[in-house]
Amino acid sequence: MIRSVLTYDTTAKSQIRTITPELNELIIQSGIDNGTLLVYSLHTTLGLMVQETSEPNLCQDFIDYLTSRVENDGNVYHHRCALHPSGACVEDRFNAPSHIRQLLTNQSLMLDIQGGHLTLGQWQDVAFFELDGPRRGRQIRVKITPD
C-alpha cells in the first residue's frame, strides 16, 4: 500500500488537466499489479473528473458550461473566506462561484487497477478541474492498495 500527494501549479482561473499518466506512474512505482486506487482533491475549489479530457475542445466546453451556469460574480453570493470560523484566512476571497462549481464535479474517485495500470474505458482519463486558479501547490491525495 502506498500513499502519495500529486502537486500542481495551475495556470488559469479554470483549467482541466489530465493526470492519468502520473497516476499510472505511481502504480508502477508501487509495484502493485492488481489493486484499487483512491484519489481525491485536498481543496474545496479544485475537483476531479473521469472524462474525455485528452480532447481540449471538450475541456473548454466543460469550463464554458460551469462558468455560464454559475455566475462569475462572487458578490451575488454571501461567502467570504474571512468568515470561516478558524480565522485562518490570509487573503480574503469572494469566490463562492468556484466552490459551487466544485460541488458539481466529483470529489472522491475509486478506480480498479489490473495488470499494473488503471482500468479505464477507451475514451476515459482522470483529470483535475481547477476552478479558482491560478494557484501554486494544488494537492491531490492518492492511495494505492493491493487486492
Added chain:
Amino acid sequence: MIRSVLTYDTTAKSQIRTITPELNELIIQSGIDNGTLLVYSLHTTLGLMVQETSEPNLCQDFIDYLTSRVENDGNVYHHRCALHPSGACVEDRFNAPSHIRQLLTNQSLMLDIQGGHLTLGQWQDVAFFELDGPRRGRQIRVKITPD
C-alpha cells in the same frame, strides 16, 4: 473494521451540516490509525459533500444555488412517492426537486485515514446536504477499514 450508522434529525427543508467531528470520533472508537473511510447516505433526498462547510454563508450559497436552479415546485415534475412499485409509500410527496438536487451532490465518498484522523485539506469538511427536510432519523452509513 467497523461499520456504523450516524443518525440525525434535520431541521429545515434544505440544510448543510458538517459531520467531520462525528467521523473522527468513530475513527478513534475503531482504534484504526491508518485506513480508509467509506461514507454514504441511505436516502435519495439527502446527499454528501466535501466542502468548506464550516463557513455558514457558503452553506447558504450552496442551498440558494440548488434551490434556484431546480424549481421548487414539485408539480413541474411527474414523480410521486406513491408511484413507486413497492407500494411502500406511506405519505405521498411531490418532491422530485429534492431528488434532482440530491443527484447533483456526491452520493458516496471514500477518504484516507492517517494518524487516527481523516486526511482532509485545510478548508475541507465532510457534510450532509439535507434536501427534503425537516426529517427525523436520517441515516448515514460509515465503514472504516484498516490498511
Added chain:
Amino acid sequence: MIRSVLTYDTTAKSQIRTITPELNELIIQSGIDNGTLLVYSLHTTLGLMVQETSEPNLCQDFIDYLTSRVENDGNVYHHRCALHPSGACVEDRFNAPSHIRQLLTNQSLMLDIQGGHLTLGQWQDVAFFELDGPRRGRQIRVKITPD
C-alpha cells in the same frame, strides 16, 4: 475478490436503468457475505447514480432536467470526437451535451455489502444513466472485495 463487467445494450438517447439486481447477483456468485462493492462506468457519456430509480416517472424527471439544462444542440459546443489526439474516433460525433450531462452524474461508487447483499436505504437503487444512446455493449466495471 471478484472482478466483473456488466454489459448492456441501451435503447434510447437518454435512459435510466436500475442495476441493483445484477449487482446483488454478482455478490451471490462471489460468495462474499460481507465486503465492499466498487462500480463505475467505462464510458464518458454513461454515468451512475444511487436514487429512487424504480419509480419511472422520477427517472423521466431526471432526464427532463438534464436535457433542459444542457442544450441538446451539440453545435453550441466545440467538441468533436474526431479531435481526440488518439485518432481512434471512427464515427465523428458532436455530443458535448452528453459529456456535460455525464459530468453531473456520479462517476464512481463504493457501497457496503452485509449479509450477502448491498446495503442500501429503503428507496435507494443503483442505476446507470445513459446519456448518448442508443448504444450496444455499454460496460460497467464491478469489483467486490471481502472485508
